[in-house]
Amino acid sequence: MRASIVDTIRRHLAFGLGNAAAWASRIAGRGSGASIKGMVMRKIYPELFDRLLTGKRIAVVSGTNGKTTTTHLLSAAMREALGESQVVTNPDGANLREGITSALSTNPSAPVAVLEVDEQVVPDVIAKGHPETLIMLNFSRDQLDRHHEINALGKKWRRALEQAGQNAPVVIANVSDPLVAWSAAPAHKIVWVNLGTDWSADSALCPGCGAMLTHLDGRWDCPGCELTEHPADYWVDGDEVVAADGRRWPLQLQVPGRFNRGNAACALAAAVEMGIDENAAITGMRRVESPAGRFAIGVFGNTRARLVLAKNPAGWAESLLVMESDPVILAIDSLIADGTDVSWMWDVEYEKLAGRRVICTGPRAADLAIRLSYAEVDHEVIPDISEALNGPFDGTVDVLATYSAFLRLCRLGGIELS
Amino acid sequence: MTHKIVIIYQSLLGIYGDAGNGKVLAKRLQWRGEPAEVVTVEPGQPVPSDGLVYLLGGGEDWAQVAAVKALSATEGDGLRTGLDRGAVLLAVCAGYQLCGRSFTVGDDELVHPGLGLLDIETRRGNERAVGEVLSTGTLPDGSTTTITGFENHGGFTTLGSDATPFARIEIGVGNGTDGFDGAIQGRVLGTYPHGPLLPRNPELADGLLEWALGRKLEALPKQVVNAEHETLRAQRFQVVRTTKNRAEQTR
Numbered sequence: 001m002r003a004s005i006v007d008t009i010r011r012h013l014a015f016g017l018g019n020a021a022a023w024a025s026r027i028a029g030r031g032s033g034a035s036i037k038g039m040v041m042r043k044i045y046p047e048l049f050d051r052l053l054t055g056k057r058i059a060v061v062s063g064t065n066g067k068t069t070t071t072h073l074l075s076a077a078m079r080e081a082l083g084e085s086q087v088v089t090n091p092d093g094a095n096l097r098e099g100i101t102s103a104l105s106t107n108p109s110a111p112v113a114v115l116e117v118d119e120q121v122v123p124d125v126i127a128k129g130h131p132e133t134l135i136m137l138n139f140s141r142d143q144l145d146r147h148h149e150i151n152a153l154g155k156k157w158r159r160a161l162e163q164a165g166q167n168a169p170v171v172i173a174n175v176s177d178p179l180v181a182w183s184a185a186p187a188h189k190i191v192w193v194n195l196g197t198d199w200s201a202d203s204a205l206c207p208g209c210g211a212m213l214t215h216l217d218g219r220w221d222c223p224g225c226e227l228t229e230h231p232a233d234y235w236v237d238g239d240e241v242v243a244a245d246g247r248r249w250p251l252q253l254q255v256p257g258r259f260n261r262g263n264a265a266c267a268l269a270a271a272v273e274m275g276i277d278e279n280a281a282i283t284g285m286r287r288v289e290s291p292a293g294r295f296a297i298g299v300f301g302n303t304r305a306r307l308v309l310a311k312n313p314a315g316w317a318e319s320l321l322v323m324e325s326d327p328v329i330l331a332i333d334s335l336i337a338d339g340t341d342v343s344w345m346w347d348v349e350y351e352k353l354a355g356r357r358v359i360c361t362g363p364r365a366a367d368l369a370i371r372l373s374y375a376e377v378d379h380e381v382i383p384d385i386s387e388a389l390n391g392p393f394d395g396t397v398d399v400l401a402t403y404s405a406f407l408r409l410c411r412l413g414g415i416e417l418s
Numbered sequence: 419m420t421h422k423i424v425i426i427y428q429s430l431l432g433i434y435g436d437a438g439n440g441k442v443l444a445k446r447l448q449w450r451g452e453p454a455e456v457v458t459v460e461p462g463q464p465v466p467s468d469g470l471v472y473l474l475g476g477g478e479d480w481a482q483v484a485a486v487k488a489l490s491a492t493e494g495d496g497l498r499t500g501l502d503r504g505a506v507l508l509a510v511c512a513g514y515q516l517c518g519r520s521f522t523v524g525d526d527e528l529v530h531p532g533l534g535l536l537d538i539e540t541r542r543g544n545e546r547a548v549g550e551v552l553s554t555g556t557l558p559d560g561s562t563t564t565i566t567g568f569e570n571h572g573g574f575t576t577l578g579s580d581a582t583p584f585a586r587i588e589i590g591v592g593n594g595t596d597g598f599d600g601a602i603q604g605r606v607l608g609t610y611p612h613g614p615l616l617p618r619n620p621e622l623a624d625g626l627l628e629w630a631l632g633r634k635l636e637a638l639p640k641q642v643v644n645a646e647h648e649t650l651r652a653q654r655f656q657v658v659r660t661t662k663n664r665a666e667q668t669r
Contacts, residue, residue, distance in 0.1 A: 370650055
């Protein structure tokens with residue numbers, strides 16, 4: 001009895017102090033405050049993460065690119081069918097244990113949780129939360145000065161799925177990514193989705209046996225072992241998601257780009273596995289506008305700017321395709337969150353911007369300027385971000401930014417992060 | 419005649435933007451009115467023997483082993499023939515290691531034989547070397563140039579008597595054994611700083627081209643590009659010299 005009272009007090013204390021920390025962080029302009037809140041809560045009540053995960057129906061979204069938007073799409077789909085208050089989610093991209101703890105505490109009694117989870121934390125969530133579904137979007141190189149060797153990550157996911165056995169989630173897996181396919185293999189049920197994107201630069205070798213993968217007619221195969229591209233259960237065709245049985249759903253999303261149509265196909269597949277009607281899911285997903293500031297229009301004095309985030313070569317390759325304005329602004333930072341090594345710039349085909357003018361801004365604008373010169377793309381350098389946004393511009397200007405630069409722009413442009 | 423800049427195994431050894439070195443070499447020839455093209459070969463394809471400069475880049479452990487296996491077979495003969503004909507090889511990071519006599523990767527102690535183009539041995543260290551580097555490189559013609567780059571490697575390299583150290587380290591780890599980064603031997607230059615090595619070091623880019631061509635090049639007739647290089651170099655020199663915790667803060 002006494003223990004349970006202490007427990008309750010600790011729980012209340014954790015919630016109260018956590019909220020206070022988040023409030024302080026927001027006032028100080030340091031983001032949503034979700035991570036600091038979670039950190040405080042877990043200090044006071046270390047079991048809180050496990051406790052909050054217990055007894056919920058959980059859908060997890062992970063992978064290198066597209067996590068935040070896909071989480072928004074799936075939670076919107078679930079909320080459309082089940083009601084707003086029935087679904088708790090971490091909408092602000094805070095995807096470590098702290099951020100997840102913090103998000104769950106905002107609505108601890110919600111029966112369903114849609115969680116964006118960092119790749120490193122996925123094994124722990126599988127073990128402790130027994131999620132019903134797990135969307136594995138993609139694995140690509142991201143900040144290699146921090147995370148070495150993405151294969152090691154895949155190994156951890158495999159082990160977690162093996163250990164979960166029959167309790168393992170249904171995996172919604174990207175057919176085009178060999179490392180995803182290999183990592184998902186131990187799951188008892190896999191729903192395969194073809195997202196319609198074509199980044200393959202990070203998957204030269206079979207993650208299972210090390211042989212060189214072959215790529216024939218847009219499909220990959222391992223000549224050395226059984227690993228091969230699986231036929232898809234869902235795929236994207238133009239603006240429609242198509243199921244293998246021939247059913248089609250027009251998407252008509254507000255979020256732009258073919259990569260987001262692929263993300264929506266994954267969210268739809270997960271919603272179906274969670275027992276949600278397809279039409280309700282699609283209706284919900286159409287409401288998603290600017291997940292955690294992505295694709296939001298910020299106002300900077302007389303300038304209106306659409307903010308797009310790209311964190312790595314695969315993300316840049318897709319995001320360059322949705323850049324519409326001329327000029328277009330590229331904002332490059334290299335804080336820890338962006339990766340301090342900007343060599344990835346030479347893996348991005350900036351040549352695609354030829355014919356348009358680019359404004360290079362941010363602390364690493366000089367690195368970008370050289371890259372654009374060798375791509376023969378017309379550009380100017382305005383290192384200060386606010387100055388770069390001064391314009392004047394005809395209409396809305398598109399800004400493609402690395403993570404820290406993106407957060408700074410959201411703050412300057414009055415955009416809420418969740 | 420069109421000069422060929424040959425990128426060897428982009429899919430295996432190109433993970434740090436290494437293709438950028440090829441772009442820089444080809445453009446700097448083109449901008450001087452000399453026809454040049456970048457040719458990329460993948461495992462399973464024969465390496466052409468008529469390259470002017472060959473490039474090997476950085477890669478993950480498995481990729482490094484796969485690359486050395488492919489290059490040791492007959493499909494790699496083009497590289498050896500090309501070097502005999504006077505071409506130059508720039509080998510970076512994993513590419514540098516695999517040019518040596520032997521190397522180890524990952525957690526195991528297994529010693530993999532390298533291509534034997536450089537008299538060097540590489541063994542895995544306890545801690546990765548990650549961060550900005552600054553060094554003074556000496557090219558085969560005796561000219562020196564300040565090298566700015568970013569290193570990220572877990573192997574440490576010991577030079578044998580046939581290899582000459584490439585660059586004296588001012589800041590950074592490099593070979594990790596001798597106060598130098600990289601090695602030169604025959605027509606091969608190996609070094610750790612990856613990805614945008616040549617975008618950050620245009621003198622080294624021209625030095626490699628002149629070494630391969632056997633003649634001097636005129637100054638690059640691109641005022642704006644030259645100025646951009648100088649701006650970037652000045653920034654990187656300043657950042658690396660004023661930063662205490664190299665790996666965390668050299669940005």
